[in-house]
Amino acid sequence: MLLVTGAASIVGRHVVHELRDAHVPHRALVHSRAAITPADFGSAELVVGELNDSQALDIALDGVETVILITRARPDQVARESTLLAAAQRHGVRRLVKMSSVGASRTSRVNVARWHWEIERLLEATHLEWTVVRAHRPMQHVYTQLSSLLSQHAFYGCQGDGASADVDVRDVAAVLSRAALDPACVRQLLEITGPAAVTPQDTAVALSAAMGQPMTYVDCTPAEFVRGQLAAGLESWQAEGRAAWQGEARDGHFASVSDHVARMLGRAPRTLEQFAREFAAAVRYSRAPGSRHGGVPAQ
Numbered sequence: 001m002l003l004v005t006g007a008a009s010i011v012g013r014h015v016v017h018e019l020r021d022a023h024v025p026h027r028a029l030v031h032s033r034a035a036i037t038p039a040d041f042g043s044a045e046l047v048v049g050e051l052n053d054s055q056a057l058d059i060a061l062d063g064v065e066t067v068i069l070i071t072r073a074r075p076d077q078v079a080r081e082s083t084l085l086a087a088a089q090r091h092g093v094r095r096l097v098k099m100s101s102v103g104a105s106r107t108s109r110v111n112v113a114r115w116h117w118e119i120e121r122l123l124e125a126t127h128l129e130w131t132v133v134r135a136h137r138p139m140q141h142v143y144t145q146l147s148s149l150l151s152q153h154a155f156y157g158c159q160g161d162g163a164s165a166d167v168d169v170r171d172v173a174a175v176l177s178r179a180a181l182d183p184a185c186v187r188q189l190l191e192i193t194g195p196a197a198v199t200p201q202d203t204a205v206a207l208s209a210a211m212g213q214p215m216t217y218v219d220c221t222p223a224e225f226v227r228g229q230l231a232a233g234l235e236s237w238q239a240e241g242r243a244a245w246q247g248e249a250r251d252g253h254f255a256s257v258s259d260h261v262a263r264m265l266g267r268a269p270r271t272l273e274q275f276a277r278e279f280a281a282a283v284r285y286s287r288a289p290g291s292r293h294g295g296v297p298a299q
Helices: 010-021 054-061 077-090 111-124 139-152 169-181 200-211 222-231 236-250 260-265 272-287
Strands: 002-004 026-030 045-048 066-069 095-101 129-135 154-157 188-192 216-219
Touching: 002 010, 010 026, 010 169, 026 054, 045 054, 054 077, 066 077, 066 169, 077 095, 077 111, 095 111, 095 169, 111 129, 111 236, 129 169, 139 154, 139 200, 139 272, 154 200, 154 222, 169 188, 169 260, 188 260, 200 216, 200 272, 222 236
Parallel strands: 002 026, 002 066, 026 045, 066 095, 095 129, 129 188, 154 216
Antiparallel strands: none
16 A cells, blocks of 8 residues: 555645556545545545644554655644654555655755755655655746736746756656655655756746747846735745745756656656646636636646
């Protein structure tokens, strides 16, 4: 039995789809039944609970040999993932594949990257057979600025012309699933990127071509970007973390491209242009007359 935590997240949903298509028995830990649909999780055993819920973890980990650890970023992330690591060892889990973040480091300016680094160190100290998958920023990050893209034909950031090797979340999910099923993929750190490092200006060009109208990237100061994120409803740690990530991208820290997707999956990673076309199609579908969808379908 394989357990997926954070299964209701955008990456977690695609991991569940991968396991379903591979006919792998799996269990999904979700924070709420309201966050899922039967179409997404029809093949999975469901357990509702959080990583800090010992009773839910005992149920979720019963009979589990492998865990794919995905968590939502939050200030208590280290404590929550530590609780899962301890519970996994008590229940005799053999393997754990952790989704981490590009740039995970003790000295990173990005809060989430520091939290991931702490968990990576704790994971290495366990007796578990581990694999760490450090994912670059998802191409799907443009969904967080859907409102401004539709109303202003623009999206905002403080990345300058810094390039980052953004990756489609479906490729991340596929690598996580493959790593969990491959007995040879043990004690490895995999950095998962898209096929090329792209700038925000490249993203604007791709979105313009796909959506049939000019889309513009507007560069801000970090302080302006944080204020905009706070106005959009983010908490300060989220806004500051995103600004710090873009600052590191501006300084060239996330431009390296790896071949792990191709080596693990036997195919090239999805391109920015492919994602942009699918994004544009989803937007058109959600805005079509008579559509029952109030927003763009999740990718």
